[in-house]
Amino acid sequence: MSDDAATTEAPPAAGGGPETGSDGAPRRTVASRLVGALGSGLVQLLLVLIALFWLVPTLGLFVSSLRSPADNASSGWWTALLQPAQLTMDNYAKLLENAVFTGSFLNTILITVPSTLLIVVIAALAAYAFAWLEFPGRDWLFLGVVGLLVVPLQVALVPIAQLYGGLGIYGSIAGVVLFHVGFGLPFAIFLLRNFFAAIPRDLLEAARMDGGKEFTIFRRVILPLGGPAIASLTIFQFLWVWNDLLVALVFADAANQPMTKALQAEMRQFGANIDIISSGAFISMLVPLVVFFAFQRYFVQGVMAGAVK
């Protein structure tokens, strides 16, 4: 997100002929400046309203998570802004004693970390081959990967569920992880290959000339230069898997379910479980939010590279 503040100079609202900077500026310019200032004020106001529209719902979840179920049932969360005495950490304390939830938090980590690492390593290897190694059918194969980018994962649910049933890993964490790797790869390969391909040929040729083995070149030249792309991919995949619900819904059983699935199960009694749902949802958001604000540039790049996925 680049800051375009440098170009905030308000353009002339009307006509806008070149100013002749003489004594006594023409009335029209004053008027148009006034219109411009007024317009800019309106734009600012509009954007403040829009920003509120984006912030307030999240604030609502947060404040709700700090209120007792009885308070939530009887009045809106905004009343707590005037009566801060309502606020309590009880929901969070209760949540931390809830074995199902703490277990699902751990499962989320156990699913997300291996998936992300596997995707990045496997995709980096393949992307290097697509970018810098010669083999027959390379370009066609890569077009195939580009085509796979948009395949809906629904198409794999039934076949892989049957496959996992046969292999005896249906419901396990390994099954969920492997599924994420399979469906994360096309995008990961696509992103890294395009980045690797932009690395100057001279650098590679020089390394090869020095007698470097391909794996050495991969480790010493490609990986360091590809750092930004690998960071984008890592963050994007991490959040993608962390936030997944559907894959977990199908492939994780109750003992191995991540937070998203555990919380979803509570949604059937939304009103009654609002204490668990609101605090749990907020905890599940915390890690993504921290990652987002800490690495927003990389995350945004990852998302943008994913356009037309």
Place this chain on the structure above:
Amino acid sequence: MADTRQPPPGAAQGAPPGGEDEDRAGALGPPRWLSLVFLLPALLFLGAYMVYPILFSVYRSLWDAAGTEFVWFDNYVKMFSSPGTFIALRNNAVWLVVAPIVVTVAGLIFAVLTERIKWATAFKLIVFMPMAVSFLASGVIFRLVYEQDPERGLANAVITTVQDTVSPAGAYPDARPREEGDLPAAPGGGYEVPEQVSAGETVAIGLVGVAPEDLPGDAAPAAVPQPGGPDEITGTVWLDFTPGGGGEEGAVDPEERGLPGMEVQLVSDGQVEATAGAEPDGSFVFEDVGSGPYTVQLSERNFTPPYAGVSWLGPTLVTPAIIGAYLWVWAGFAMVLIAAGLAAIPRDALEAARVDGATEWQVFRRVTVPLLSPVLMVVFVTLMIYVLKIFDLVFVIAPGSVQADANVLALEMWRVAFGINDQGLGSALAVFLLLLVIPAMIFQIRRFRREES
């Protein structure tokens, strides 16, 4: 243009490797078998999780629910004829027509507006933030927003506040006559006293249905109706109910209280001649009345129920409501991509148009939008692909009772394949989804080849 990656340090301009004639597999190049080592893990995964499932799904979709009988295209026929899947198809069509346009337009507006402000970065961060959190969390957030009760749901709280300012709720929405016949409904709403009155007479209007705790704080013991002056009509409107029992129906008893603020009207020939408000003890006076006779009525405004808010998650509005949540999640994505596109537009083109005397709107319409159209296209197509596969938001926001009304293809696929275990129909739905994204696949491959060449 979506290609906004930072080039690596010292990256030479325009040196893409692919498709060059030079033979790299020469003396310096690595042996070809090595490519396979690098590619093998990825190929195994892509084969097992994408290629095989696509083939198997097509095959499986031709078999019945249990997979024991070959049924040709029966599952596809069922998909278009069963009411459940038909609603899903219809909703998906609505989603596809509405959501990508709304999100792209919002992104365009935000991107253009933020070009001029100093806190653009902060604004973009705020609007982009929902992209980082799960659809589940966004869904929970919007379940709270769309809560029906205006006391608890933000959307209805805002709407009812506005609505109550425009037409305030009456003070006594639940008040009513003891018997239907005591006070007939007035032609314009509210209740009227059946007997007509003339100057010098009094009326007693007893109502029930107001819980004692709902009475206004200033309600005083009701006054027994007293005749006023010769040109006055007087009366009392009170709660004809003695707490704890006792008291005489239709008469003002000591324990009973007035209904302060009740709006009483004097009507003649359908015209409201005078209006009076009841005192804390329920008494009211019409002064200087003509000869009459008049009808006394309690105006409709007294009984207007408080506005109950919009039923966001009811069967009719649930899909638009979820599209609203979708906009909240995805607008940041569109905005950031379009803003990057805007930044890449040469300033000269805009300046030239301005010097030629174009207004800002003309510059936007004739220069900016055409130059942006490739980016807008990419945003639009990407959103279409995601909208086709929409699952989580619908699943989380739509309450169980209206989930059938909010149904979409991906949700129906999951329900059919893993809820009622019809994997034949489930596979057919998955294959259908795949067919729907194939145009996007072609768009994607074309765009890629164009960028490579």
